[in-house]
Amino acid sequence: MTQLLDRPIATGATLYPQAGRDRVERQDAEDFYLQPGPSAPKRQIFIQLSAAQGNLRWLADHVQNEVNAMLALGDGWDGHRAKPITEEAVGSTIGLVFALCDDLSLPPQFFPLPDGGVQIEWHVGGEAMEVEIDRSGDAHGLATDRAGAVIFDSSLEPTAIETLLPVQTIVRRLSIRAASGR
Amino acid sequence: MTGGTSGDGLVSSRMVVDDNPRDPAQLPDFEDPPVVEVALGVQFRPIPGLRPVEIAGLREQWRAEYPVVLDQPPLAPAIEQATSGAHTTQLVFGPALQTRLWFLSEDQSSLVQVQHDRLTVNWRKLDGVPYPRYPAVREKFGRSFSDVQEFVTDRDLGPLDITQVEANYINRIDTDDEGRGHLEGILRHWSSLAGHHLGDPEEARVAMVFSVPAVGTPPVRLYVECAPAQQVGQAPVLLLTLTVRGAPLTSDVASALQFMDDAHAHIVHSFAELTTDAMHEHWRRSR
Numbered sequence: 001m002t003q004l005l006d007r008p009i010a011t012g013a014t015l016y017p018q019a020g021r022d023r024v025e026r027q028d029a030e031d032f033y034l035q036p037g038p039s040a041p042k043r044q045i046f047i048q049l050s051a052a053q054g055n056l057r058w059l060a061d062h063v064q065n066e067v068n069a070m071l072a073l074g075d076g077w078d079g080h081r082a083k084p085i086t087e088e089a090v091g092s093t094i095g096l097v098f099a100l101c102d103d104l105s106l107p108p109q110f111f112p113l114p115d116g117g118v119q120i121e122w123h124v125g126g127e128a129m130e131v132e133i134d135r136s137g138d139a140h141g142l143a144t145d146r147a148g149a150v151i152f153d154s155s156l157e158p159t160a161i162e163t164l165l166p167v168q169t170i171v172r173r174l175s176i177r178a179a180s181g182r
Numbered sequence: 183m184t185g186g187t188s189g190d191g192l193v194s195s196r197m198v199v200d201d202n203p204r205d206p207a208q209l210p211d212f213e214d215p216p217v218v219e220v221a222l223g224v225q226f227r228p229i230p231g232l233r234p235v236e237i238a239g240l241r242e243q244w245r246a247e248y249p250v251v252l253d254q255p256p257l258a259p260a261i262e263q264a265t266s267g268a269h270t271t272q273l274v275f276g277p278a279l280q281t282r283l284w285f286l287s288e289d290q291s292s293l294v295q296v297q298h299d300r301l302t303v304n305w306r307k308l309d310g311v312p313y314p315r316y317p318a319v320r321e322k323f324g325r326s327f328s329d330v331q332e333f334v335t336d337r338d339l340g341p342l343d344i345t346q347v348e349a350n351y352i353n354r355i356d357t358d359d360e361g362r363g364h365l366e367g368i369l370r371h372w373s374s375l376a377g378h379h380l381g382d383p384e385e386a387r388v389a390m391v392f393s394v395p396a397v398g399t400p401p402v403r404l405y406v407e408c409a410p411a412q413q414v415g416q417a418p419v420l421l422l423t424l425t426v427r428g429a430p431l432t433s434d435v436a437s438a439l440q441f442m443d444d445a446h447a448h449i450v451h452s453f454a455e456l457t458t459d460a461m462h463e464h465w466r467r468s469r
Contacts, residue, residue: 010405016421048259
């Protein structure tokens with residue numbers, strides 16, 4: 001019932017507009033304040049959620065901040081020959097995070113890769129789930145248990161749910177363990 | 183066969199939908215309908231280059247018809263999902279400050295809303311402006327879409343690939359404080375709650391979602407809501423909102439317009455099926 005009432009109905013109505021629409025975020029104001037005047041085009045993303053996804057706003061904000069920090073990295077960001085993060089890698093990364101996480105999940109850590117890709121990782125109590133997304137957006141997952149043994153090692157496709165189910169299970173288990181402090 | 187207003191009106195109207203849902207001659211008709219706003223719109227794949235500064239370029243083109251331009255916060259995507267829990271996340275690479283521009287006619291009854299991933303055309307009942315009827319709003323939408331498409335093409339901003347179509351009808355039913363809990367006079371299938379130990383409810387709200395077959399690409403849904411509302415300084419009213427939303431068969435405007443025609447037919451039939459004969463008489467039903 002809640003979902004039914006939470007669904008957007010007449011989104012373009014104006015005389016009696018529905019409440020609860022996304023508004024310009026505080027971050028937008030900060031960006032404007034910090035970068036007044038003409039400047040080099042800045043690469044950044046902002047994630048719009050459908051109105052029914054209000055409970056994932058915190059995750060969207062977290063991902064948005066992490067990804068935008070990586071997108072700010074220019075050529076040679078590692079002091080050597082690292083490439084800027086590609087939009088393909090960012091698109092796959094965000095698709096994967098939202099496919100793997102729900103509103104109770106532990107969010108991953110984000111790391112830029114020198115080839116222009118992204119790595120996301122969950123680590124809890126010696127167990128790890130790592131997903132490497134290369135510059136073209138192709139993803140590969142690797143999970144290890146506390147003893148360091150590989151328990152998952154496979155390619156991932158953000159839009160093919162069957163490839164993601166084992167990783168969803170691992171992320172859920174890690175999230176529960178993190179929440180319970182074990 | 184025509185949609186009847188007798189006790190079996192629901193059944194006969196359903197048969198009309200099966201016969202030919204888009205035949206205007208078979209749609210229920212009201213001489214004085216309670217509609218106060220119609221919004222026909224599409225969502226398309228985001229065009230990052232369609233920034234406020236760029237959109238404002240349409241102002242010159244539309245100045246005669248829409249002399250008033252206002253900034254509004256952008257609308258979030260509303261995309262019908264196969265399952266209610268599915269995620270829709272839209273990524274936009276580009277400057278953070280997005281906005282939605284309103285292009286208003288002088289009397290503010292006609293409105294075109296444009297943002298980087300949406301175009302919506304509204305008719306709004308202001309100062310007794312009579313409802314121009316669906317074909318007129320549809321025609322304005324078609325013209326506005328063509329203008330935006332040409333504008334985007336001229337500037338090489340990217341294709342307008344339509345992903346969702348939406349038809350909205352908002353009906354205002356005047357009421358008083360007491361009437362906000364009494365929907366039985368308006369909705370055919372709503373029963374009075376006189377037997378409740380606390381008496382009548384102060385307010386009542388009804389929401390329904392129907393799956394709409396044979397229109398666009400599934401899932402397509404009809405949303406119906408009857409809910410109390412009140413504008414500042416005005417009397418309370420009940421709003422009966424009917425919205426059909428979903429993906430068109432293809433991403434072009436012809437498919438979107440066909441979707442709107444089908445959606446309009448379902449909305450009109452649903453409105454007649456869901457409301458009472460007494461209200462039909464009040465709204466002067468003619469067919």
